[in-house]
Amino acid sequence: MIKHDVVVIGGGLAGMRAAVEAAERGADVAIVSKMHPVRSHSGAAQGGINAALGNTAEDTPENHAFDTAKGSDYLGDQDAIEAMCEDAPRQIIWLEHRGCIFSRLPDGRLAQRPFGGAGSPRTCYSADVTGLVILHTLWEQLERFKVKVYEEYFCTALCTEDGVGTGVVAYNMLNGQLELITAKATIFATGGCGRMYAKTTNGYASTADGLGIAFRGGVPIMDMEFVQFHPTSLKENGVLLSEAARGEGAHLLNSLGERFMFKYAPEKGELASRDVVSRAGWTEIMQGRGIDGCVLLDLRHLGREKILERLPQIRELALDATGKDAIDTPIPILPGMHYTMGGIETDKFGATRVPGIYAAGEAACVSVHGANRLGGNSLLETIVFGARAARHACDYIKESGDVRPSERTLKAEQERIDGWLSKNEGVRAPQLRAQMNKTMSDNVFIFRNEKELKKAVDDLLEIRKAFDRDVYVMDKSKTFNTDLVHAMEVDFLIDAAMCVANGALARKESRGAQARTDYPERDDENWMVHTLAWRQEGQNPRLDYSRKVTITKWAPTVRSY
Amino acid sequence: MAQVKLDIFRYDEAVDAVPHRDTVEVDVPVTMTVLDALETAKAEVDGSISFRRSCRSAICGSCSMNINGVTGLACKTPCKSVMNDEGVIQIDPMPNFQPMKDLVVHMDPFWDKYTRLKPYLQPADRDEDHETERRVSPADMKKLVDAANCVMCATCYALCPVVSVDPSFAGPAAIAYAYRFIEDVRDGKKKERLAQINEDYLWLCAHCYACSYCPKHVDPHDRIVDVKRATIQEGVMMDHPGPRHALVVNKTIKKTGMLAETEVIQGTVGIFNIRGLAKITPLAIRMAVKGKMPPPFLRPIPKVDEVRTIFESLEVPT
Numbered sequence: 001m002i003k004h005d006v007v008v009i010g011g012g013l014a015g016m017r018a019a020v021e022a023a024e025r026g027a028d029v030a031i032v033s034k035m036h037p038v039r040s041h042s043g044a045a046q047g048g049i050n051a052a053l054g055n056t057a058e059d060t061p062e063n064h065a066f067d068t069a070k071g072s073d074y075l076g077d078q079d080a081i082e083a084m085c086e087d088a089p090r091q092i093i094w095l096e097h098r099g100c101i102f103s104r105l106p107d108g109r110l111a112q113r114p115f116g117g118a119g120s121p122r123t124c125y126s127a128d129v130t131g132l133v134i135l136h137t138l139w140e141q142l143e144r145f146k147v148k149v150y151e152e153y154f155c156t157a158l159c160t161e162d163g164v165g166t167g168v169v170a171y172n173m174l175n176g177q178l179e180l181i182t183a184k185a186t187i188f189a190t191g192g193c194g195r196m197y198a199k200t201t202n203g204y205a206s207t208a209d210g211l212g213i214a215f216r217g218g219v220p221i222m223d224m225e226f227v228q229f230h231p232t233s234l235k236e237n238g239v240l241l242s243e244a245a246r247g248e249g250a251h252l253l254n255s256l257g258e259r260f261m262f263k264y265a266p267e268k269g270e271l272a273s274r275d276v277v278s279r280a281g282w283t284e285i286m287q288g289r290g291i292d293g294c295v296l297l298d299l300r301h302l303g304r305e306k307i308l309e310r311l312p313q314i315r316e317l318a319l320d321a322t323g324k325d326a327i328d329t330p331i332p333i334l335p336g337m338h339y340t341m342g343g344i345e346t347d348k349f350g351a352t353r354v355p356g357i358y359a360a361g362e363a364a365c366v367s368v369h370g371a372n373r374l375g376g377n378s379l380l381e382t383i384v385f386g387a388r389a390a391r392h393a394c395d396y397i398k399e400s401g402d403v404r405p406s407e408r409t410l411k412a413e414q415e416r417i418d419g420w421l422s423k424n425e426g427v428r429a430p431q432l433r434a435q436m437n438k439t440m441s442d443n444v445f446i447f448r449n450e451k452e453l454k455k456a457v458d459d460l461l462e463i464r465k466a467f468d469r470d471v472y473v474m475d476k477s478k479t480f481n482t483d484l485v486h487a488m489e490v491d492f493l494i495d496a497a498m499c500v501a502n503g504a505l506a507r508k509e510s511r512g513a514q515a516r517t518d519y520p521e522r523d524d525e526n527w528m529v530h531t532l533a534w535r536q537e538g539q540n541p542r543l544d545y546s547r548k549v550t551i552t553k554w555a556p557t558v559r560s561y
Numbered sequence: 562m563a564q565v566k567l568d569i570f571r572y573d574e575a576v577d578a579v580p581h582r583d584t585v586e587v588d589v590p591v592t593m594t595v596l597d598a599l600e601t602a603k604a605e606v607d608g609s610i611s612f613r614r615s616c617r618s619a620i621c622g623s624c625s626m627n628i629n630g631v632t633g634l635a636c637k638t639p640c641k642s643v644m645n646d647e648g649v650i651q652i653d654p655m656p657n658f659q660p661m662k663d664l665v666v667h668m669d670p671f672w673d674k675y676t677r678l679k680p681y682l683q684p685a686d687r688d689e690d691h692e693t694e695r696r697v698s699p700a701d702m703k704k705l706v707d708a709a710n711c712v713m714c715a716t717c718y719a720l721c722p723v724v725s726v727d728p729s730f731a732g733p734a735a736i737a738y739a740y741r742f743i744e745d746v747r748d749g750k751k752k753e754r755l756a757q758i759n760e761d762y763l764w765l766c767a768h769c770y771a772c773s774y775c776p777k778h779v780d781p782h783d784r785i786v787d788v789k790r791a792t793i794q795e796g797v798m799m800d801h802p803g804p805r806h807a808l809v810v811n812k813t814i815k816k817t818g819m820l821a822e823t824e825v826i827q828g829t830v831g832i833f834n835i836r837g838l839a840k841i842t843p844l845a846i847r848m849a850v851k852g853k854m855p856p857p858f859l860r861p862i863p864k865v866d867e868v869r870t871i872f873e874s875l876e877v878p879t
Contacts, residue, residue, distance in 0.1 A: 035613075035615060035621075035623070036668070036672070038621075038622065038712075038713050039613075039615050039616075039621045039622065039623050040615075040621070041615065041616060041621070043616070043620050043621055043712070044616045044618060044620045044621065092694075093691055093692070093693060093694055096694040096695060097682075097684070097691050097694075097695065098681070098682055099681065099682030099742075099745065099747060099748070101702060101705050101706065101709045101741075102694075102702075103699070103702065104697055104698065104699045104702050105699070106698075106699060107696065108695075108696030108697050108698050108699075109693075109694060109696060110694050126706075126709070127706065129620075129709070129710060131620075132620060132709070132710075132712070133709055136709070140680050140681035140682070141681060143675070143676060143679070143680050143681055144679075144681040174661075175575075203615045203616035203617055203618070203621065204600075204614055204615055204616075204617060205615040205616075236592070237597075237617065237618075239617070239618045240618070313620070316619075317618055317619070320619070320637060320639075428604075428608060430603075430604035430605070430608075431604075433604075434604075473608065474607070474608030474609060475608050475609035475611075476609075477573050477575070477576070477609060477611075477662065478575055479573050479574060479575045479576075479611075479661060479662045480611050480661055480662040480665045481611075482603075482611055482612075483603070483608035483609060
């Protein structure tokens with residue numbers, strides 16, 4: 001049996017930042033990850049990370065917090081937002097002093113670029129590979145502190161004893177053994193769940209693992225109806241073209257060659273917040289001003305030199321997928337599923353309602369993003385709240401007693417997996433995944449209405465039941481059984497999708513990324529509350545609105561860009 | 562849509578004595594990548610086909626494999642660019658690694674190469690609570706940018722013929738990663754890093770350029786040359802045969818316009834290195850018997866001055 005004081009599930013930015021913080025504090029910490037840490041999807045983040053350094057224009061953490069609260073359509077908890085924006089400059093400096101390769105100004109300070117919904121240029125970056133360079137910096141710190149990483153271990157279940165978290169059960173992919181990993185504090189940093197949709201900017205590995213595990217362990221999931229659709233993803237494969245393109249001055253054009261964004265956001269145009277730009281692009285396409293179901297991202301006027309220096313990756317990604325070179329051709333793009341503002345409910349310290357269980361990054365919902373996240377705030381959230389969750393976990397383990405291993409959970413998990421492996425007929429997880437992808441993409445997209453959302457809720461419940469009843473795994477091998485791992489991922493994704501669809505159906509208003517055509521207005525009187533979803537075996541989740549939004553400085557007002 | 566026939570290496574280290582091959586047919590648009598085709602095959606035909614993948618946008622480095630005998634990222638390779646007239650694409654695990662299951666290999670030796678190099682910034686000042694960023698000029702940062710694009714996919718490591726004959730060689734990716742610290746003005750351990758990389762057989766690189774085939778344009782070969790140059794410029798490990806070899810080749814060509822092999826051997830091994838010289842004596846005797854022994858002294862070629870002028874114009878004042 002494996003035992004550590006603190007165990008971090010997930011090796012992306014939030015997970016590694018948490019592990020490094022715990023290691024710096026001298027805690028016995030380990031990472032458990034289904035991939036090598038440098039494979040994590042944080043590395044695909046392109047545009048940058050926000051901090052009010054004020055290096056190129058006047059800026060303050062308070063301005064950053066206001067932009068974030070406004071971007072959240074006033075659903076973000078402002079105490080957490082203020083804490084994040086206050087900590088941001090310190091965290092960027094922390095990364096820089098550990099060798100992070102940020103782009104620079106001529107005087108040697110960190111460069112900052114404009115981003116959507118931001119009042120000043122406050123996005124620090126490294127060309128368009130910001131996620132990758134931060135991912136590498138944190139992995140380097142793991143090497144420095146010799147943090148133990150259980151690589152290619154897939155977590156399957158949360159262990160609790162007497163209402164206290166005691167670790168996880170994990171499947172060792174190298175030999176097919178289930179193992180008990182006992183810990184006084186467990187931090188979930190497992191990223192997003194884009195794979196519930198057919199087209200997403202997310203990689204194959206973004207499958208709601210931590211979310212599903214915590215949900216089953218009795219932790220509520222919050223605000224899942226708020227799904228961010230990124231305005232500029234490639235039609236061919238859903239791959240992201242960074243907001244940095246628009247930050248550097250790219251235009252969005254419709255079939256008439258018109259810069260349509262100023263119709264929707266007279267002041268900010270292309271640099272309005274993402275929910276606004278996605279709705280605008282989709283409206284243009286729906287009203288017949290698209291080209292083959294897309295609008296165009298035009299970089300041509302930026303010039304070859306600037307594109308190659310600042311946006312080389314997205315130029316190559318577009319070239320590989322479409323054969324079009326952004327230097328001399330506009331690239332067809334459309335909105336695609338990108339990010340879940342919701343996640344495992346935590347307080348502003350990263351703690352969940354279950355003692356000993358923490359969450360950070362996209363897997364968590366603090367909530368700093370509310371109904372819509374600003375570009376550049378997701379990397380920031382991983383760093384700030386990864387460190388915070390670890391700090392509080394380290395304090396917690398000093399007080400908490402020893403924990404005993406949950407043998408019964410291990411046994412239950414072994415039975416669950418053996419059940420799937422012993423069956424030779426039924427339905428395979430990829431088929432159910434395809435059904436889920438279809439209903440989510442058709443019925444829970446940018447514009448929503450009661451009829452479609454009901455259809456999604458019904459479909460998902462059927463898929464849930466079919467999975468529980470009929471699923472089987474074709475590969476029986478004990479070596480690197482990804483067929484089994486994918487089945488567990490789909491299992492978690494179905495739960496997450498049910499939270500999205502049920503939350504969206506119940507919330508009868510339009511706010512941020514939730515746009516209801518049947519309830520087009522924001523309703524502050526009734527809906528300044530978070531959606532909490534509690535799992536009910538084989539049924540739709542139970543929704544609860546007991547958590548009110550925390551307002552500190554900025555009362556909700558009309559939101560325009 | 563077109564029919565793609567994936568001819569896949571199949572193996573499970575826990576049960577198979579030897580590998581076999583399966584052909585799996587899938588209908589996919591030919592603009593799709595080899596990874597998309599594999600994913601479709603796994604979802605629709607045979608769930609046991611095993612491979613690593615994550616981002617499908619050439620940034621996570623998971624899906625490096627041999628496609629028609631050439632190592633590369635499956636997510637960056639369109640089917641149409643590699644299928645033959647019958648639609649067949651041959652897929653194998655990366656070479657230079659021990660196969661685990663199908664296209665999945667044991668990556669540990671590759672990661673170990675990084676760990677040995679202490680891959681983290683070691684600043685000269687250890688005080689880490691700073692109010693502001695360190696100032697680094699855009700030019701100094703730009704030197705690191707190409708190396709920073711490395712996604713650790715191990716394509717270069719799989720393609721490296723030196724790794725295949727001597728697994729103790731650090732390999733292109735780790736040397737490029739070392740370069741990233743060696744050239745970082747914020748790092749305080751340049752000499753120690755150069756010494757370590759010399760220990761890890763930097764000079765075994767044969768400059769075959771195989772690693773120039775890099776999906777992320779990191780071009781590890783150029784970084785290897787940069788690290789070798791830095792070793793000489795910093796005067797690190799100058800008693801090592803590697804730097805000595807480089808310098809004596811340089812010297813003899815400058816002097817005579819030709820490679821003076823006898824002098825190169827002496828210079829590389831060391832005139833006073835009795836054991837080293839004794840080791841190559843049998844070779845020298847065999848070469849002499851076959852009439853292949855190069856003359857001990859060479860007369861400079863005509864117009865050797867022109868060669869020297871080239872050298873002088875290339876030499877960078879240090």
